[in-house]
Amino acid sequence: MSEPLLKIRNVESYYGPIMAIRGVSLDVHAGQIVTVLGANGAGKTTLMKTISGVMDPEKGQIIYDGHEIQGLDPYKIVNHGIVHVPEGREVFPLLSVNDNLTLGAYTRNDAAEVELDREMVFTYFPVLKARRNQEAGFLSGGEQQMLAIGRALMARPKIMLLDEPSLGLSPILVQEIFGILKRLNSEQNVTMILVEQNAMIALNLADIGYVMEIGRIVMSGTAQRLLQSEDIQNFYLGIKAEGAREERRWKQKKTWR
């Protein structure tokens, strides 16, 4: 296979004295959707923040298209074409939908092209067009998530970092948003790194999966292979094997004691 678009090598990041990611390496090839799975506190979000430059790694390299980008200022990383769609949407609540999108294109200076991209975002998310003059704080959770994705698209990203886009959304909305992500990947050729707790839907969308636990990658492979792995089925997909029922009975007893 060709050289990966993004190479992460032995990255370590700290929150103060606490080591949140402990030597993570992963590869992302152009056009792929790579998902990073893991429980709360596994370090997924930290990994995303380290890539987008909001956190600086203590060690390791992040190589994008031949350039080392670890520790650069966030706006330089956006300029390289890596845009972060943060966990919890983080729209600008008092600004209109339109202004939120305008800010997504903050690093660009080609006004005419930006307007074309705004129309492109509206074709993927028609609801945003209908609400373009409303304050973003008044949108529903699903609409805010769409706005967060649309806002990131305005930067014309090569790589989009998606941090739990399914968070707090109804299953139907999650299906809708993941359907749009799939289309963006194939139609606009946006490479994606997707962090998820909802392993089933993430593995169904992604090409490659990595599993993180307490700051390390513990498993990786094609999404297909991970879907069939017994460990993943037990712990991330909640598919019950014989042994799991035993454990469940033990748990119940404990609760009632």
Place this chain on the structure above:
Amino acid sequence: MEIFQLLVSGLANGCVYGLIALGFVMIYKATEAVNFAQGDFMMLGAFVMIGFNNAEYLGLPFAVSIVAALVVMGAIGYLLDRLILRRVAGESQTSVIILTIALGFVIRFVVGLIWGHEPKSLENPIIGQDIAFGGIVLGLEDVAVIVITLLLTLALYLFFQRSKLGLAMQAASQNQLAAYYMGVPVKRIQGFIWALSGIVAGIAGILFATKGSVDPTTGLIGIKAFAAAVIGGFGSLPGALLGGLIVGIIEPFASRYMPAGYSQIAPYALLLLVLIFRPSGLFAQQRNKKV
């Protein structure tokens, strides 16, 4: 008639309070720090203007002096952020507050050293002129202050709503982290906001000096402006201006219709009432985040 005159002079004072309050709120929203030197900024702006304009100093033409004074104030705001405040970014609120209070003292004494401690007034083309119509006599300077504040408010509104830089400033103040994610160079934007608040303070200072004399302790009305910002709802720009106007209007009415001395208390009494009954201020902008 008397009421109308009180209203106009109150509004004129209120405009100055409002502009100082605006500076407080702009910096607070963008950097989450309260700049307690904002009143002293205003006073410094007045003296810089006097320094450029008055015959005993440089004696430049009035219009040239205004431009020069505002450029200097913008530069001072930017450099303060760049050289001093950026170094304490991330420290506790208290240390930033203490730092800005200290900065206020420094400004007061530096001004005293350069221009002396006596009250000075700005030589200006409209001093002491009145306009009279329908039995009302208004000081021209009061009317000018109100008109200029209105124009400045309009200009700031357009800047924040229409320009990309203004939008980025709003974004950085509403959600700093998201602004970083969008590629907004937040630190640089904060520097610009300090520059802008320096300019606004400069305008407030020029307006203040047009209405009367200033001395290095004039900056202490910053405390009243801070009260105005809280009354209006700390964190809301229109609220800051309106809070300033309310405080400005209360004063002359309190001194006319209440026993002597109460006019000084009135704004703070209102502050207490607002804090008790509407703690987020009269015109607070708040949205709850959806989860």
